[in-house]
Amino acid sequence: MLIISNPKTYSPIGVFDSGYGGLTILKELVQTLPQYDYLYLGDNARAPYGSRSFDTVYEYTLQSVKALFDQGCELVILACNTASAKALRTIQQKDLPSIASHKRVLGVIRPTTEIVGNYTKTKEIGIFATSGTVTSQSYVIEIEKFFQEIQVFQEACPMWVPLIENNELVGVGANYFVEKHVQQLFSQSKNIDTVILGCTHYPLLKPLIEKYLPEGVTVLTQGHIVAEGLRDYLVRHPEMEARISKTNSLNFLTTDSTELFNSHASLFFGQEVKSKHLSL
Numbered sequence: 001m002l003i004i005s006n007p008k009t010y011s012p013i014g015v016f017d018s019g020y021g022g023l024t025i026l027k028e029l030v031q032t033l034p035q036y037d038y039l040y041l042g043d044n045a046r047a048p049y050g051s052r053s054f055d056t057v058y059e060y061t062l063q064s065v066k067a068l069f070d071q072g073c074e075l076v077i078l079a080c081n082t083a084s085a086k087a088l089r090t091i092q093q094k095d096l097p098s099i100a101s102h103k104r105v106l107g108v109i110r111p112t113t114e115i116v117g118n119y120t121k122t123k124e125i126g127i128f129a130t131s132g133t134v135t136s137q138s139y140v141i142e143i144e145k146f147f148q149e150i151q152v153f154q155e156a157c158p159m160w161v162p163l164i165e166n167n168e169l170v171g172v173g174a175n176y177f178v179e180k181h182v183q184q185l186f187s188q189s190k191n192i193d194t195v196i197l198g199c200t201h202y203p204l205l206k207p208l209i210e211k212y213l214p215e216g217v218t219v220l221t222q223g224h225i226v227a228e229g230l231r232d233y234l235v236r237h238p239e240m241e242a243r244i245s246k247t248n249s250l251n252f253l254t255t256d257s258t259e260l261f262n263s264h265a266s267l268f269f270g271q272e273v274k275s276k277h278l279s280l
């Protein structure tokens with residue numbers, strides 16, 4: 001088994017996504033909290049997760065979390081809405097107590113839904129996400145916990161991740177699928193004034209999404225929200241903060257080809273990366 005560093009002294013924050021999307025979250029984490037070590041895992045060999053069944057997403061996510069634990073991670077962020085929607089609760093409630101009761105796994109949906117009330121005036125918000133996230137109703141359920149007065153409209157965009165993963169960000173195809181889903185969301189209500197890009201891949205399509213959105217609509221991406229949420233979590237959990245190693249290192253693992261990962265990752269992360277291969 002590949003071991004990045006001595007797990008006795010190396011205890012990075014694990015950041016997991018089905019593929020490249022979580023790099024948009026990692027980028028903000030590193031900017032906001034640069035003192036920590038980070039270990040990214042992209043399950044590129046099995047991405048996308050967005051249209052897979054609950055059981056499959058759960059099984060793949062659990063394997064990935066265990067692999068990050070094996071590398072020394074005490075805390076893992078599921079930087080993937082689909083995994084957060086379909087696997088997080090079961091991992092937290094069923095698996096963690098038996099496999100590693102002192103370790104923690106956090107998602108990206110909770111921190112996003114906690115703050116959405118600060119942005120909407122009309123109290124109508126839209127969610128763009130994968131089919132899996134939309135079907136799970138996680139955004140609707142979580143927003144209801146914090147802001148009962150907010151009405152949530154969802155739109156599943158199954159073609160957006162494949163477009164992004166294939167770097168088709170500006171062509172005819174991308175324009176067609178972005179316009180189509182923006183129109184479908186707004187056909188549900190014209191009063192939506194805030195949209196959440198509820199998939200960590202979607203920030204790459206933000207310029208195109210904004211092109212088709214009605215004027216004045218606020219677009220929320222998750223990177224800075226998750227980073228601020230993590231900062232707050234670590235202040236509230238000093239025992240966990242103390243366990244994370246702090247040598248500013250960044251490591252990347254992919255379950256697919258490292259050459260492919262290295263050539264695509266900079267698009268999402270904003271700088272060159274060098275990955276290692278991990279088999280799950």
Ligand code: DGL
Pocket residue numbers: 017018019021022047048049050051079080081082083130133161198199200201
């Ligand atoms: N990046 C993932 C998310 O935030 C989904 C990508 C996929 O379909 O695998 O939902």
